[in-house]
Amino acid sequence: MKLLNKTLRTIAAGAIALAAFAPQVKAQTAGEGILVYNAQHDNLTRDWAAGFTKETGIKVTIRKGSDMDMANQLVLEGNRTPADVFLTENSPAMVLVAKAGLFEPVAKDVLALVPNQYSPADGSWVGIAARSTVFVYNKNKLKPDQLPKSMAELASPAWKGRWAASPSGADFQAIAGAYLTLKGEAATADWLKAMKTNAVIVRGNGNAMKAANVGEVDGALIYHYYYFNDQAKTGENSRNIASHYFRNRDPGAFVSVSGGGVLASSKRKTEAMAFLRWIAGKGGQKVLRDGDSFEYAVGTGEASHPKLEPLARLEAPAVAPSQLDNKKVTDLMTAAGLL
């Protein structure tokens, strides 16, 4: 009896304390404004949202996720989705939602803010940022003349056990998608099979870079900003790292476009489109240039962060963002035993 009373009292006291929190939790969800399904980096989108809200007074609620799962979630939700805007890290997720016919065409003036090559021809979404493929390597283990000349070279037996990658991530799948577009299905299937033998498989690009940094592998095939991010923080996961860009229109020089789109089912299309306009325009691109995301700005005439290798010098292959076929890529990866 005493026991029960004491237990109940403890729980009741906890409940009262929590009830004080509850309204605060609710308040965040109830507000007016737009809802963003965000697969981009949380920090970056929060900076974008803060800047946009400051300028327009429109509130932004963010739901976190990653590229392909959010895209598939949107497809499942269909017209009943509560989302107004979808932002991704790579274009294949945008393509999936666009194919399902769920996007509102992007306003002409918004499309005009970004060079054509960063948006799909049908204007169903718009490029908002970009990231480059890179081979980060351990400076103590590889001399510049020992670096791979192309992404294809990593499939050769000489590279067995010497490089890391994260095939389960949308980032790597976009790179593999570029390979598929440029080299065809048979070559890609072979390359992925070789990868299963050659690569040290990790989850997350950050962990791939860490493996290279501690010398477990010589290098890792990831995106460029992990190095810069870590350097801007403690630097301890990139102390021994340098970046090698493949250039020469190689698939390994692929530049991946991050996209933004407005859902056709949105009840706040005007506000949602205003948010896209803000991100693709001066304000949003300035966040990319001055902030700590280290992703490339893509707006016409907008420079990127000064620490980055300029986009124009990367000699990226021409791959239309709407060409990337993620379904085919994951099927090939599953067949190769990578997934």
Next chain:
Amino acid sequence: MLSNALPRPGRLPALRVPAAILVPALAVSAFSLVPLAFVAWVGVETGAGEVARLLLRPRIFELLANTLLLLALTIPLAAAIAVALAWLTERSDLPGARLWAALGAAPLAVPAFVHSYAWVSLLPAMHGFWAAVLVSTAAYFPFVYLPVAAALRRLDPAMEDAAASLGLAPGERFLRVVLPQLRLPIAAGSLLVGLHLLAEYGLYVLVRFDTFTTAIFDQFQSAYSGPAANAMAIVLVVLCLPLIAGESVARGHERYARVGSGAARMASGARLGRAAPAALAFAGLVALVGVGVPLATLLRWLAIGGTKVWQLADIGPAVAGTAWLAFLGGAATTLAAVPMAWISVRSPGRLQRFLEGCQYYTGSLPGVVVALALVAATVRVAMPLYQTEATLVAAYLLLFLSRALASLRASVAQVPVDLEWTAASLGRTPVQSIAQVTLRIAAPGAAAAFALSALGVANELTATLLLAPNGTVTLATEFWALTGEIDYAAAAPYAFLMVALSVPMTAIIHFQSRRIAGR
């Protein structure tokens, strides 16, 4: 006639289950079948041929070998460490036994993925099978330690005295008298460990070890609720069935409640003598691995981050969101587990085993499988419930029911059924006598059940990401976002607060387990 009415010694007759207990138990079990039904439905839609093609490929055998080896090694290791530590803290004159006992429960306060994050930060090259075994053992052995310590504490030493007087040596007494009496808590705890090994994701990502669950996540991230992910989930369900059946067999039919004149005497501590330094070293090593390493890594990152990582505007809502959901989830899960726990103890049989199996198997499923089933169910047939707290709490319930059941069942088993009979003879209805007698005496178990499931909720990631109302932030979701960008310094306050929030809950579990023993 009379002899039929009397229970056989050692085995109690199954009671008739009142409808007020049976109906809720049936409802919870039926609801627990939703994920299985969803997985099976996707399987049927995919077609047997395609499912077979997805399952009969080399990758699946790789994963199967990994997962089975992990189970085969980690469960006995965790159980052995737990029993040894429990015996030392409860039955020997180990110096500082109370402190070591608290440290034996403490690893539960550290989320599993924080355990591995700590080890990987300490030894960046640590990865693979042995790393997975080490870190999972460190994170999960308290699931066995807590019930075993509680049981050791309440064992009546009279049995051991009798064995000693018959000439059994101390070692034999432990093996032949004490250990058999511990099989209930060892089996229950090992089952919990096994289910968690099957369902865990974050821990194995950081130490780079592939299991079915990590592979299901990969598929989820690539193709959402695709055929491959669901086919692998079927394998997970199949894998957990022998665990559940094994526990059920090990449980047996013995009676574990004690009524009789007087109280059991406190067992006197065995003298360790010259073995004391070795025993201390063992307890110290367990504490170092289970608590020392995670705390040291966290404190190091907190020191590196300094004050600027404490962004209170971001951290405040995450703490509030986590505490609120943990409370809701813990309360709902505990309530839902009560009917089944009572039936399991009072009315064992085929129906009970089936119903209980339904409520246990979801514990072996990764959060993503349960969450996707509820996403599909709500989007298709109950859109107003989509992305609401109600659906999220329902997912927590499925994920952590096994934790609540294990704690509740152990404490209901200690309530002598005679007391319920007495209450009934005094005019209480069956439900009244359960509520007024059994549940009161089992209150410490209910508190532990609440705390264990609330702990699970506080550290849960995937179901929260998929099902939470828009705008919800929790410590786990923020920690995940920041570690994804390898910003460990900024992530450290969230991990620290998860541990801080978990400490009182772990303390409840620890102290209630001592109270269950009546001391």
